[in-house]
Amino acid sequence: MKDQRKRYAAGYALEFALFCIISLLISLILIIPSLNFELPLPTDTDMGKVTIVIDAGHGGEDGGCEGNGLVEKNLNLDISMRLASLLREAGVNVVMTRETDILLYDKNSDYEGKKKVQDVRRRLEIATEQENAVLVSIHMNYFAETKYSGLQVWYSKNDSKSRILANLIQTEVKTTLQPNNKRSIKEATSGIFLLNNATFPAVLVECGFLSNTDEARALGDAEYRQALAKSIFEAIMKYISQNNT
Numbered sequence: 001m002k003d004q005r006k007r008y009a010a011g012y013a014l015e016f017a018l019f020c021i022i023s024l025l026i027s028l029i030l031i032i033p034s035l036n037f038e039l040p041l042p043t044d045t046d047m048g049k050v051t052i053v054i055d056a057g058h059g060g061e062d063g064g065c066e067g068n069g070l071v072e073k074n075l076n077l078d079i080s081m082r083l084a085s086l087l088r089e090a091g092v093n094v095v096m097t098r099e100t101d102i103l104l105y106d107k108n109s110d111y112e113g114k115k116k117v118q119d120v121r122r123r124l125e126i127a128t129e130q131e132n133a134v135l136v137s138i139h140m141n142y143f144a145e146t147k148y149s150g151l152q153v154w155y156s157k158n159d160s161k162s163r164i165l166a167n168l169i170q171t172e173v174k175t176t177l178q179p180n181n182k183r184s185i186k187e188a189t190s191g192i193f194l195l196n197n198a199t200f201p202a203v204l205v206e207c208g209f210l211s212n213t214d215e216a217r218a219l220g221d222a223e224y225r226q227a228l229a230k231s232i233f234e235a236i237m238k239y240i241s242q243n244n245t
């Protein structure tokens with residue numbers, strides 16, 4: 001009798017062990033497919049998500065400021081084109097408000113006295129038409145007192161990311177090109193139409209003072225303009241990688 005009971009007990013134990021093993025196997029079969037062992041796949045690249053709208057300030061009949069033999073509109077376009085090339089080479093979507101020496105008013109309209117108003121509205125429209133636009137407007141500065149110099153970035157208050165981008169550009173230029181630049185970024189007033197009306201991240205870069213002899217000399221040099229474009233480019237790339245929403 002004792003032996004028989006032992007055999008029964010052993011049988012139950014074996015059955016229970018088998019039950020446990022089978023249950024475990026079933027659980028694993030059910031659970032494994034729901035576990036994601038794969039590395040996260042690169043979906044859209046960060047670069048594909050935003051469109052950098054580069055706005056070369058002024059153009060055509062509107063030269064912008066002038067100083068030390070330089071006309072703002074030409075420098076704006078040159079730096080904008082260099083920046084666009086760097087971004088495109090890195091795979092970033094770029095749209096430019098102008099690529100030639102023109103003012104963007106409607107030639108078929110009654111534009112007399114309205115050229116500049118039509119121009120800024122068209123620039124805003126171009127940026128607004130883009131999906132996930134980030135506007136970078138390129139300008140030069142001028143002041144009656146010639147001692148002032150240094151790049152300064154203005155940002156739109158309408159999107160908090162504008163301030164982040166402005167800071168990145170200001171810091172990058174200080175670090176790489178202008179160690180003595182003490183300027184800080186500034187929130188745009190209603191006087192800057194583009195930044196005041198942008199509903200997306202938007203900054204305006206005053207690249208330097210044409211009224212300052214040393215800075216104008218630097219801005220007149222293609223190598224310096226390339227270095228400036230490179231710094232702004234690096235800052236934008238940092239912005240894209242940090243704000244890939």
Ligand SMILES: [Zn+2]
Pocket residue numbers: 057058064065072139140
């Ligand atoms: Zn300007």
